[in-house]
Amino acid sequence: MPAPLSLPDLPIHPTAPLLIVDVDEVLARFMGGFERFIGRQGYEMRIDRFALFQNLYRPGEAECLDFQTGKALFDQFFYDGADDLDPVEGAADALAALSRQAGVIILTNAPAHALESRTGWLARHGFDYPMLLHSGLKGPTIAEMAGRTRGPAAFIDDLLPNLESSAESAPAVSRFQIIADERLRPYAPTAPDRHGLHEDWTTLGPALARVIGR
Numbered sequence: 001m002p003a004p005l006s007l008p009d010l011p012i013h014p015t016a017p018l019l020i021v022d023v024d025e026v027l028a029r030f031m032g033g034f035e036r037f038i039g040r041q042g043y044e045m046r047i048d049r050f051a052l053f054q055n056l057y058r059p060g061e062a063e064c065l066d067f068q069t070g071k072a073l074f075d076q077f078f079y080d081g082a083d084d085l086d087p088v089e090g091a092a093d094a095l096a097a098l099s100r101q102a103g104v105i106i107l108t109n110a111p112a113h114a115l116e117s118r119t120g121w122l123a124r125h126g127f128d129y130p131m132l133l134h135s136g137l138k139g140p141t142i143a144e145m146a147g148r149t150r151g152p153a154a155f156i157d158d159l160l161p162n163l164e165s166s167a168e169s170a171p172a173v174s175r176f177q178i179i180a181d182e183r184l185r186p187y188a189p190t191a192p193d194r195h196g197l198h199e200d201w202t203t204l205g206p207a208l209a210r211v212i213g214r
Contacts, residue, residue, distance in 0.1 A: 004112075004115050004133060005130055005131065005132055006132075007132065007141065007144060007145070009130075010105055010130055010132060010145065011103070011130055012103055012105070012145060012148040012149055013103050013149060013151070014148065014149055014150060015149065015150050015151055016101070016102060016103050016149060016151045017101060017102035017103070017149070017151040017152050017153065017154075017211070017212035017213065018102060018103050018104075018105065018145065018146060018149050018151060018152075018153040018154075019095070019098060019099075019102050019103070019104045019105070019153070019154050019155075019156070019208060019212070020105050020107050020142055020145055020146075020153065020154070020155045020156070020173075021095070021104060021105070021106055021107065021129075021155075021156045022106075022107060022108060022109075022156060022157040022158060022159075022162070023106060023108040023110075023118065023122070024108070024158065025088075025158040025178070025179050025180045025181055025184070026088065026091070026156055026157065026158055026178055026180065027087060027088055027091045027092075027095075027106075027122070027125075027127055028085040028086070028087060028088065028121065028125075028180075029085060029086040029087070029088060029180050029181060030085060030181075031045070031047070031181040031183070031184055032085075032086060032181065033081065033082070033084045033085035033086065034052075034074075034077055034081070036081070036084055037073070037077050037080070037081030037084065038056060038073055040081075041073060041076075042058075042059075043056055043057065043058060043059075043065065043073070044056075044057050044058075044059055045057075047181075047183040047184055047187075048187075049187050050184060050187035050188045050189060052070065052074070053065060053067055053070030053071065053074075056069075056070050056073070075111055075113075078110060078111055078113055078114035078117055078118070079113065079117075082114060082117035082118060082121060083117060083120070083121055085121060087125040087126070087127075088178075088180040088200075088201065089200065089201065090200060090201035090202060090205065091127075091201045092125060092126030092127060093126075093201075093205075094201045094204070094205030094208070095126075095127065095129070096126065097205070097209075098205065098208055098209060098212065099129070101212055101213075102151075102212045103149070104129040104130075105129065105130055105131075105132065105145060106122060106127065106129050106130065106131035106132065107131075107132050107134055107138060107141065107142070107145075107155075108131065108132070108133060108134060109133075109134050109135055109136070109138070110133055110134075111133075112133060114133065115133055118131065118133070119131055137161060137162060137165035138155070138157065138162045138165055138166060139162070139164075139165030139166045139167070139168055139169030139170060140165075140169050142155050142165075142166045142169060142170045142173055143166075143169040143170035143173075146170050146172065146173050147170075151212070152174070152211055152212055152213065153170075153172070153173045153174070154173060154174040154175070154176060154208055154211045154212070155170075155173050155174070155175050155176070156175075156176045156177075156178060156204070156208070157175075157176075157177065158177065158178060158179045158180075158188070160177070160188070160189040160190060160191060160195075163175045163177055163191070163194075163195045164191075164194075167194060167195070174196070174211045175194070175195040175196065176195060176196040176197075176198060176204060176207060176208065177190060177192075177195045177196065177197050177198070178197075178198045178199070178200070178201075178204055180200075185199070
């Protein structure tokens with residue numbers, strides 16, 4: 001099992017640009033993979049809001065699963081199902097090109113036992129960059145990372161609270177939002193006047209290139 005990286009361990013060059021990248025719905029199509037996993041457990045997903053557990057149902061029932069059941073499925077997914085995620089189209093090629101000039105750090109909110117499955121999935125799909133497992137709002141961690149380089153920095157995530165947290169803690173870091181799942185996207189809270197909003201890496205890649213000066 002790989003050893004977890006801590007924040008001081010991250011290899012951040014003191015003068016290079018820095019890209020801080022989330023995983024789920026940014027690099028990985030999480031909702032689709034999680035939907036397949038819960039289907040094997042006898043549940044179903046009906047996406048009618050921007051949520052996770054509130055979109056999970058027992059077949060034929062109108063009420064969504066209770067939080068405890070949803071959380072148990074989420075935790076089990078990272079033991080038994082996290083390899084079954086499709087990569088987001090264009091993400092690996094875009095990051096590979098950007099990484100020629102910028103450092104890339106993967107910052108993902110996932111349980112501690114997700115370390116092996118998450119690092120393995122990233123490596124298999126062309127995202128073999130240093131990864132930090134995280135919990136909670138990401139702004140303070142982003143501020144610490146960005147504070148270790150004099151180069152420009154950007155942060156990419158699907159969740160508005162993380163982007164707002166970054167804006168508060170690290171206002172100099174450019175922020176971008178992408179939600180890969182087309183079913184989820186219409187329900188997602190966004191603030192395109194504060195955080196660049198993109199539907200795919202076709203436009204996100206060039207936007208990040210402009211930030212790092214390519």
